[in-house]
Amino acid sequence: MNTKRIVQLVMGVVLAAAACGNSWAQKAEGLASTPQMGWNSWNKFACSIDERLIRETADAMVATGLKDAGYQYVNIDDCWQGKRDANGDIHPDPTRFPSGIKALADYVHGKGLKLGIYSDAGATTCGGRPGSRGHEYQDARTYASWGIDYVKYDWCNTPGMSPEPAYTTMRDAIAEAGRPMVFSICEWGIGKPWEWGAKVGHSWRTTPDIYNCFDCEFSPGLSTGLGVLRILDRQAGLRQFAGPGHWNDMDMLEVGNGMSEDEDRAHLSIWAMMASPLILGNDLRSMSESTRRILTNPGVIAVSQDKLGVQALRVMVDGPLEIYAKPLDGGQWALMFLNRSNQALDVRHDWKAEVLSDGLSNRSADFKQTVYSWSDLWSKKTGDTSTKLEARLAPHSVLMLRLTGPAKT
Structure with a gap:
């Protein structure tokens, strides 16, 4: 290949890259x-x-x-x-x-x-x-x-x-x-x-x-x-x-x-x-x-800072009450119950009513099949998914749980 052709090819690459914004x-x-x-x-x-x-x-x-x-x-x-x-x-x-x-x-x-x-x-x-x-x-x-x-x-x-x-x-x-x-x-x-x-x-x-x-x-x-x-x-x-x-x-x-x-x-x-x-x-x-x-x-x-790096999805809306779920590394989950209203709300959540699933991360949790332990990240209370979750949420507040499983019996 002659020198002129090499120069033309090099310049073509440079100009193409420049057109792409230094790609x-x-x-x-x-x-x-x-x-x-x-x-x-x-x-x-x-x-x-x-x-x-x-x-x-x-x-x-x-x-x-x-x-x-x-x-x-x-x-x-x-x-x-x-x-x-x-x-x-x-x-x-x-x-x-x-x-x-x-x-x-x-x-x-x-x-x-x-x-x-x-x-x-x-x-x-x-x-x-x-x-x-x-x-x-x-x-x-x-x-x-x-x-x-x-x-x-x-x-x-x-x-x-x-x-x-x-x-x-x-x-x-x-x-x-x-x-x-x-x-x-x-x-x-x-x-x-x-x-x-x-x-x-x-x-x-x-x-x-x-x-x-x-x-x-x-x-x-x-x-x-x-x-x-x-x-x-x-x-x-x-x-x-x-x-x-x-x-x-x-x-x-x-x-x-x-x-x-x-x-x-x-x-x-x-x-x-x-x-x-x-x-x-x-x-x-x-x-x-x-x-x-x-x-x-x-x-x-x-x-x-969970290394899985998945953004939460909203999994339920019940008036001013919303539930968000975030898959975590190691098969764990974070759940957030959000009270959007100016009034206190009572939460009565039946874990076994729905399978928790996320198609984006390909993660799921079936609480009928597996009992998960949970810890409240603000109050430090603990429990598990074998029984319904009952809590009272103040106005503009959250209940934030970390779920690990299976629970010890």
């Missing part, structure tokens, strides 16, 4: 094999952030037992950015982050934690700071040089842009930068990211932003805030897209930000059952002991 690049493998656990600054602090807050949050994550419970990412959201220099390199706000992000990453890493950062697919972020449009590869190299472990990538100020190629560009930029980073797609479910997100990122937002209420919808200006139940309802039909390394993201948690304790417990339980990332959104430095206990509940976290 040889991949997201970092081996990350987010279970849903991410960490903290993000936005829900509580919005743009009121600085390096002191991030350092103190890392300190609190260790001191309060959150790190030991599995939370590992400390994520800086919008408004950390300063200006780009003459070469186009992004720098942190010199007033808010005078020590620089690299020093902050070193501090967080020294605590045994990981640091995340935020950018936007548009030219400017939601907070009006410099976005990454046209600087994707440059920004990814900068993040890698700082020691960043997690990138949340937003979708503000993107008129005329298409989500999949925009997010693929940043995925490729991160891959080329050479440092494994979790890539969190935050385009609010507009472009059905569950259909293409698995090959691009490690998680993708499925809804508009969360709002700290249990069942409401809040619309300031052009944005929309959804309460816990409104977000849950929008997950219908999405469970088949989730699994190890690629998760439906129901947004950051509002536990500790003003709802009741029952609502906070239900909120965490729902996110764990649905295999959504557990990214805290409260002030870890001043949270109450009850909030700390909720967020570090080992049984609920174990359901979230």
